[in-house]
Amino acid sequence: MTWIRLKVAPYKNNLAFILNIETAMDLKMEVQLQCMDKELKKRVMFKNTQALLNKMLKETIEEDQINVVLIPRFCYSKQDRDIPLNKHRRHNRGTHIHSQQLFSPFKAKDKTGQDSWKTEYSDLGEVLEYRYNGLVFDPSGFLLYSVTWKDIHHIDIYPSVREMEPFLKCVSISKDVKTRLLRNTYGRELKAGDHVKVLPTQEPSLSPDDTMITRGDRTGTTEEVYPTFCSMRLDMDTPGLAETIEINNRYIRKFLKTGDVVSVNGGSHAGYIGHVVVVNEAEGILTISNLKAQPDTVYVNLHQVEFASWTHPFAAVPAPHQAEDMRDFGTLHYENLPAVVIHGPLKGHSGIVKTVNLNEKTLIELRDHLYRSRKLEEVMLDKLAFEL
Structure with a gap:
């Protein structure tokens, strides 16, 4: 990050x-070393004042x-x-x-x-x-x-x-x-002709003929781009919407991230469709995987990839499977599903649902780069959007 x-x-x-x-462990060791010598104690090695150092000597550093x-x-x-x-x-x-x-x-x-x-x-x-x-x-x-x-x-x-x-x-x-x-x-800046994706939102579009854009992952091409909004031509297979809409720039994106379903439009792997598993922005390389295809993993340049038009949208909580194990109190179908937090302090984080209890509290394993390792967080079920 x-x-x-x-x-x-x-x-x-x-x-x-x-x-x-x-x-926190590094900071504790640093403070201990500073306290061993009076001269070192006067020289704070990190960007804080002497008053903060004295406070840290009395309290446990936990963050x-x-x-x-x-x-x-x-x-x-x-x-x-x-x-x-x-x-x-x-x-x-x-x-x-x-x-x-x-x-x-x-x-x-x-x-x-x-x-x-x-x-x-x-x-x-x-x-x-x-x-x-x-x-x-x-x-x-x-x-x-x-x-x-x-x-x-x-x-x-x-x-x-x-x-x-x-x-x-x-x-x-x-x-x-x-x-x-x-x-x-510069590569992420929207320009006319960019292939973009609509983010999940409940905000109305700017077009008076359009009602509400309630689901994300719809794709299309920008026709005109303005400072705050753009005119977007939706892909032909997108159902239920006008062919062209106007939408706030905050609710669309053209850059790719892990988990996106994309298609390769150039090079030796043209026509290949799969999920993005690694984004190497430093070298401009994407790793795309499709376990049902041969080969199951390919490496392509960023400019050779676009969002796949058949990408499934974010959806409501999925219905239980018919063969559901009743011992799990109707929560088995949530486990191991990818989800995104849409409300609360963790809004925007994504991860994998591990368990759901009777009170609809879920334990989700965050996979964001904010954390050095995977971290379990407790989130209410109604604050999650599931990726199907």
Whole structure:
């Protein structure tokens, strides 16, 4: 995972790039090493203040720490005006959220004086970071920030080219990574003639002749693309809808992900239909599998693949099988089904249903890349959409 959106003020819904993830165990060992030497204790190795270190020495570290870089919100002032507001001033908080700007030591010198910030250098004399008003910036002026899993939105983030372009100046992100990310972002931008898929939604389309798009995975081709919506010509075998609709850009996508049913339209494997099992964006290669075909696995370029028109849509909860085992209280038919969470804090996550109890609480094994390993989560049955 690379991009996230934050849930904490003043950076709510702001875009951030993950630099690294420190596990709780690594943080505990780091704090213990720092406490062994008084000089080391004064030098906090991760991007936090000394007050936070003292707090961590007294409490058990139980959460992973995600180190990110983002465009800061602050003002040049001798007083720290970036401290979170207390509950008595919450009604005025909107006026205290500063605009986005990169830190500049020259502006800080002009507005607050020579000694208003501190600079840390490497052994070779290169600037490592700036510290100003309790904030830490990299040499290019971007904010170095630390959050936990509960501070971010747990959905896949695919920023637009416009959102990503400011990060091209960030020295904390390597040049190779920025080149790859920008190339992939340009590839996802909608253009006229793109073959796209409709996402599962209950939102109405923009066309007055169309009622509601209630199921996803319908496919079609974009005819005209505007900043917020596009005109889309649906595939001919899509039943029950007009041939052309207008739909919000948020509810369609053209890039592929694991689990999509696709067809190969070029190369030596033209005509092959199967499921995407691996997406290698760095090399632009897809791994497609179909156990009923020969060969059962093929490797093709991204530009040679399009969504298969016979893809089954997201559906309601499937009906029980006739040979259902009654000892499982009518839940056997849910087990091992792929599903997507459509409501609640885990919205957007996908996984495999393991068990369902009498209260319709399911244990779903998440397979998202947010987690380093597969993780079981408890989700109510009515908050799931099943992939048939």
